[in-house]
Amino acid sequence: MRDVPKSALLFHDPKVCAGCGVCEVMCSLYHEGVLGPALARSHIVRHPFTGEHSHITCQQCSSPSCYFACPLKDKAMHIDQTTGTAYVDEDDCTGCGMCVGACPFDPQRIKINVDKNVAFKCDLCKGREGGPICVEYCPFQALKIVSKDER
């Protein structure tokens, strides 16, 4: 097995998360130019009667099954050497869905964009100045980035 570096991680604090959905709105707007959690890389599942909302996103596995399952490894799916996250290259991804099947979480944290026929997942806003947009826009600092060294 190839040596994959540990990845940085999005940390969500359910105690302060208001469940407002700003993270998913900004994620879908930044990455896809649309509004809607369906194409956001992270998603809030709201529990209005307890007020404890959960955050569903890539857990940035140290040994990412999605990456290893990709038939076009290092072409359609890569490991970012800076943050350590696995990311999809839309130009080469064929939308075969092997990565989705390999994701050990329920629901899967990597999904298929059926219009583009490519997989998409949280890549911690790879290349974005200022880091992940959800972290920047969260009104309550409920999201923060844990670097691979701190993890």
Place this chain on the structure above:
Amino acid sequence: MAKSYGWAGKVLQVDLTNGTINKVPTANYGPEEFIGGVGLNTKIFWDLGCPQIGAFDSGNPLIISVGPLTGMYGPFGRGEVCGISPQCYPDELFTYSGFGGMFPAEMKYAGYDSIVILGKADKPVYLSIHDENVETKDAADLWGLEAFEAQKVLMNDEPEASILVIGPAGENLSRIAVILNETKFAAGQGGFGGVMGSKNLKAIAVRGTGVVAVAKPDKVMELTRTIIEENRKMNWLRLMFRTPYTAPQETKDIFARKYFRKQYGCYGCPLQCHSIHYIPGIGLCGASCANWLWAPIFSTDPKEVWEANVLSQRLGINTFEVMGGIPALLALSLEAGILTRKEIEEDIGLPAPKWLGGTATNHEFLTVLLHKIANGESPYAEGTARFTEYFRKKLVSGEKLMDLYKELHTAHGYAFHHVDNLGSALHWATDTRDPIDSCHDYKNPSVPEANEHFGLPPYDNYQIVDLSKTVYQGAERVAAWVEDNQCIKNSLPACEFWSMIPSFYNPPQIDLRIFESSLLSAVTGLDMDADKLAKAGERIWNLRRAIMVKRENRTREDDTLNEPYFKKAIKCYGGTATGLVNGPIDKAKFEALKDRYYELRGWDVNTGWPTRPKFEELGLKDVADELASIGKLP
């Protein structure tokens, strides 16, 4: 077909009588002219022929619309309910009621700009919407449940759905019943919960897994920078509404330290101006501005304040009416010697707590009153206006009670709230309900630079509220500007607190209209500018007026406030309202103000009816033709 941006693209029409479900393109209703929210609702109601029926008639359409900005980052996560309102008094008028929460964005992601509900189901049902799949389902097991419980039960079948629900008050046709989303987000004023109940519709559960395309994402992203920066300046508001802000510091501190859980608010909004609190034995619930008004008049005890809020929400009752309505009327009646404790207890049938001269606990008073309302028991469930009308005939001092009611309720059956200056007094007169969702417009542009920028005369802000001395000249321009602004705001839709964005008014660093039209253009791809947006606001207001003229025989005589406002100073009842009328409004000057208002509006001064040139200027020739055909075009 060209790709649609901003709008979801479809209007869902459900007829509960015959079970038909239709989806028609939003484009049929001219979204570019009417935008969304209230604008779209008004157009839909006009196209339905403005039925001259009662609020609880099965033909009353319950229309729920979101707008092109719903689901965006910012204070836009809102929807608007319109229909014939059972709360309006003496006549049931076509009116509007906004609500926030999660439902509006979810509805849009499901693909709908509007949901139009017609008819009446023969047994209790709920409407289940999963993107394209729409069906009415049996709600026998939900009927009778309180609003939180019904949502919890429904969420077992509809995971991740957002739900609009009515409580027992709506089922039992109270005229002050709300439509509720989650624990706090309500279409409150208007009594549309009762309209839902009259249709045997317990809930609407919507789950949307679609997305809404944005025309110019880069431009939208750039504009979000302004929103994020301005939002930071609004932290004071979030903090203020976190606790019962009208209560003593001690009460506030207990909420802040002991019961506060976290912030809460509408989808996509960074302000999150509501908060969630939890008190063991009473429960978890959201609260914001109006939810806190129970304190300090009736109680400063945190548990009593909280129980009042939670019980009203669970039963699906308009909290504003509970506090500014019957209890305020009774308390002031006692104070003015109109009613005695004995009459309150024996004739009116409510246990009198300390503030009504008795020994009952607030808990006893509350539970008795709220359950009477929720059970649809007349006259308590009818709203304060009809409650007073009922006792007017029963009590010796009934006429005096009616006079007092008219002081507490400014016009159209709605409780006093923000009659801040002549502009807002005129707006109250020309609307069909309380224009609460514009009240901040009347006090925010309080610096001369802001007024000048918007082409408005300098006028008294809410800190100078002596209507007897205030400037009458120019108030018509202020009212017309705010009325159009109200239509724009409720159609984009934007929250009322949007009007409080500091840079919009203090002094204007950002032109409100330019900013809104840029955002709307970037989201929808339309070539919208400040003038076109202002025109849209005016168009919507004129179409609302056309509905009033056609359906409600509205004339200038109806554009007025209750008589006491022209006779005396009006006492504001503690936390139930802000703004004071320190002296009578001069009736003759007010009528002259109306003359100038109708002229400015391009309406006929004698009748108060819009004219053909005005309708045609706004692209409403068909409306002019229709009104001409029934002899209501001057």
